[in-house]
Amino acid sequence: MIISIASGKGGTGKTTIATNLAVALGSDVNLLDCDVEEPNDHIFIQPKITRTEKVSLKVPQVDMNKCSLCGKCQEICQFQAIVVVGKTTLTFPELCHSCGGCMEVCPENAITEIDREMGIFEAGTSNGVTFAYGRLFVGQVMAVPVIERVRAAVQPNKVNIIDAPPGTSCPVISSVKDTDFLILVTEPTPFGLNDLKLAVGMVKILNIPHGIVINRSDLGDDKVMEYANEENIPILMEIPFDRQIAETYSKGKLLVKELPEWKERFIHLYEDVVKYAKKS
């Protein structure tokens, strides 16, 4: 089973839900942090890292001894990542999407591919939970290849929990697509509601069963609740604003460890997710 956690709006509590859910369930859980731009799960679960790999993308390299300057590579490239200028063919690796078109089209076989490093993938364990995350190098534009490396660490025989980045565009889609259930974490504010609606729009396009967790549920208004009722989306959990919870989070600690009553609540959350995932 794969449960993904997304939000539209940032800072609503995705990491809190992902890490506490994983540790509450304990064994047979695989936690994957796909927020490779700003990964935070490792702060809370303090994994023992057992594997580190570079994540790279294949980009073209032109052998100018073979290149006839025909310009077919430039013609096929949709991303202006390869251009013929005067007597040379230039590549712009940071624009390359690694489609392989230039290499395929080159009549002189002058193009080969080399690895361009974009980030790091790490895997390990903590509290019996297996864990993996990615870290995009600062200054890199494309997060998706690193996210895809993390997604490739899904373990079919376990409960996989995916912590997605905020938003509703390509990095989120690559994190949550083909998952069995999506938990949308929101807060009951106008910003929370606006971004929740965007996230629900995304989930409908991807056709994933979903439910809502309302964080800081007592700070705001009732509009998120009304929206959930109208749309018939189940509310899976409400977490009130509580200084103790905020302080626990601020220190990088887990609710299920510091405030043990939360362990039961997260196990319930999982049971509800399983129930709703089966229904749909």
Next chain:
Amino acid sequence: MQKKANIKELIVISGKGGTGKTSLLGAFASLAKDKVLCDADVDAADLYLILEPDIKERQVFQEGHTAEIDPDKCTECGLCRKLCRFHAISSEFIVDPINCEGCGVCVYFCPEDAINFPIKTCGELFVSETRCGPMAHARLGIAEDNSGKLVTLTRKRANELAQKRDLSLILTDGPPGLACPVIASIAGATGVLIVTEPTLSGHHDMDRVVELANHFQIPAFVCINKYDLNVEMTETIEVYARDKGVPVMGRIPFDPIFTKAMVEKQTIIEYDSSSRASQAVKEIWERVESRL
């Protein structure tokens, strides 16, 4: 971006989401004079919820292409499936628009010319009037890509507004994160204000955006929101920032006024300019303004 030398642009970013970028930018909108507002968080644009813009101009944002196989022409030879690196073509020869990268390799090589490649409509761009001044903003379509391009276009519109109306300042609300839309938001800016919170996550994420600002050689400032939720962490972050040469602009206390003002569609300054949070934000704005 072509810019008049006298137009300054401040981008509010955070790395970590939900630290208060938009509420802070809204407050600055109430405090600053002669400015254009710009919402560059095109993926989850929220500034409009406070400023209630009156839209004057709309522009459809088209960028990139998606492959579409014409079943009447397709002979199911399988070459497209073999060449596609994004697993976007099913065994029934239907393109999944979510997986399609828009690279056009299948279109180019299809021996039957059976693949169309229409341009995608990915969003909409707006130029508006608000009670705090003119505003450029946008909406990226749900599950769309090319957010970086839309950010760049939105900032360009903001710049044109500033030039046309002879306004010397652009206040831009940036997206969370570190990659494509953030880089597009900060490129060429006069300065970035990083809003963080006193949590280990906030610290970790701030470190990475400080590094990003340094990477692009853009002056960065930092302020700490909800500082009193963990004063010790606030101090740790301030020491770290100063160590990195990033001036600390101030601290904002945790205050439910942020949520209350948002519910009333007001900036915190409009809602209660004498509150502790509003006072702190005023001081931060004065410090930032003097450094731009």
